[in-house]
Amino acid sequence: MATIHDVARVAGVSISTVSYALSGKRSIGPAVRARVDSAVAELGYQANAGARMLAGTQTNILALSAPMHAETHPPAFMSFVVSIATAAREVDYDLLLLTETEPLAGLRRVASSKLVDGIVVMDVSTDDPRVPLLRDLRLPSAIIGVPDDVDGMTCVDFDFEAAADLAVERLAALGHREIGLLGHSAALYERGSNFAPRFRDAFLASAAARGVKALFTMSDLGSRADVVGEMRRELPGMTALVLNCNEEEHRRVLHSLERDDVTIPSDLAVVSACSSFSTDNFTTALDVIPLPAEKSGRRAVELTMAQLRGDSEAHVELIPPEYVAKGSTVSV
């Protein structure tokens, strides 16, 4: 493999000149630059990663802490990972993927061995132990999600509160006065999920503020086969339903409604909120407030890079929701 010495020899200059020509950190005469470039091309020179890390201050590697658990939704997870990897490559960074279920050791390791320049942390819970660790590590980092203690941390996330409010607002504007919310599984709320309770609380608050009667229920694939039926019995005047649950539960709901001859949207308006999957292929296409995983992932990388450059203040950044109508709501 060619080294910088080889390039220097072929170009007839010193190695420091080669280094400056390639990094652009000092001005180089056009003739010399051309000779260096052609030597690089001729030799297929690629700087040695280890040497660069050791001598320089950057590794051009980003760590992604993406532990998995039972509630992880693979497609959503993948959207995040891929968007982060893609955004990183655009600024010439590679992604080191840390998937250990016990993530602290891995983060410590990559940080203190100076393997990575920054860290992106996915799927944080409200009291995620990675947050205080990250604070200690003093490495550029971005958190996807909003933990309880955001002090000094840079966070990006979808604006779940605004999404809940948007859903209620749209339905209320259509005249709906009694709205149900089918949430995620109880397990998700219990393990300190970030987004599920935020959506729920904002939903209830928004309904209250608008004088709308609200009913919240958690889904439970195991035991509650007919959640929607239960909801309709408990809130007989319910004319609209907001779904903030996973794909499988969506299917079950649509299936139940079909079975009970409940027509969407004339009998029941349905909105899918914060879904990471397409609602187009369901038996009935649903109005949706999509979860923009790509945007969050990309933004997390950008914010980490900004810290690397030193121009950034710790802050929480929320991505505004958008409502996409597909004909599953109608005024009442």
Added chain:
Amino acid sequence: MATIHDVARVAGVSISTVSYALSGKRSIGPAVRARVDSAVAELGYQANAGARMLAGTQTNILALSAPMHAETHPPAFMSFVVSIATAAREVDYDLLLLTETEPLAGLRRVASSKLVDGIVVMDVSTDDPRVPLLRDLRLPSAIIGVPDDVDGMTCVDFDFEAAADLAVERLAALGHREIGLLGHSAALYERGSNFAPRFRDAFLASAAARGVKALFTMSDLGSRADVVGEMRRELPGMTALVLNCNEEEHRRVLHSLERDDVTIPSDLAVVSACSSFSTDNFTTALDVIPLPAEKSGRRAVELTMAQLRGDSEAHVELIPPEYVAKGSTVSV
């Protein structure tokens, strides 16, 4: 951050002694080793990754080439990625994730900058351009899948041929004489998919060998709403159906059958083959020949490590299928 010099000073030995004590490449007196260990613990020493790469011969990083395309099934993709990451960590390796849709440049980059010690390549098509590149790179590597030209390459894959044969064998043993196969989408076959045609061909061959009448059809979520209906019309004597398609198509099939009052298994025996998802949560649990993504991923890492140690011959390794009965087949 503490360096090896600090450790040496605290332990009262030279840095080379520290290095040998930590690597175990030369014998070290028990007293000295204890002093080194406690110094390491006291200082929280972690060897600098760049320095280690530069001085040593290993980087302890593995690249995973996992490009994505329209037909990628997120859960399966994730199983592979996670199992590879996990297996790598077990041998103290980190995973560098390369997801670019145009993967060649990335592979060249990580290889010639000596960033990684080896490469695992996922989801190769029959004439994947990554294969010849990999051959050039002369880096330890493992391919998941079996390309046309396997010369000099180490490949791991599920034994799709054996799986197809197993499905036919089981059904034939139960007395089924006319069996349908619903395959993946046409797009998948066209883009040179590895596994889909292998399964199809082996299925047809096995059926022919057993004197079983076979019908093969590709699924097409867009236009063919009622593939199973079509199949049943085309092969009226069909008493068994093998599904080698994605999760969504599985659901559609079960839905159609339910609608047409076709009972499983009395009217039609159904087997799901090479599915990367659980068939337990369908309306009817299906007999399945699961795709052991975790095994393939793990094995790919093991084979790469073996090459790193120098004790391995290039070869193709196929993981045998297993049949899991769930009650969706019965003798006819």
Added chain:
DNA sequence: GCCCATTGTCGAAGCGCTTCGACACTCACC
């Protein structure tokens, strides 16, 4: 009691790069 093999430790070279300070040189300016 001597020799040789073994064991444990050390010094120093070197991996390939970045970056600092030095140093010619050129050119505008008074």
Added chain:
DNA sequence: GGTGAGTGTCGAAGCGCTTCGACAATGGGC
């Protein structure tokens, strides 16, 4: 024509580690 401010290039130090060869120190065999 001398001065000063760029401009382009180079030499050398050093990043933190691995590893080779050297060399005491120990102990067993005769």
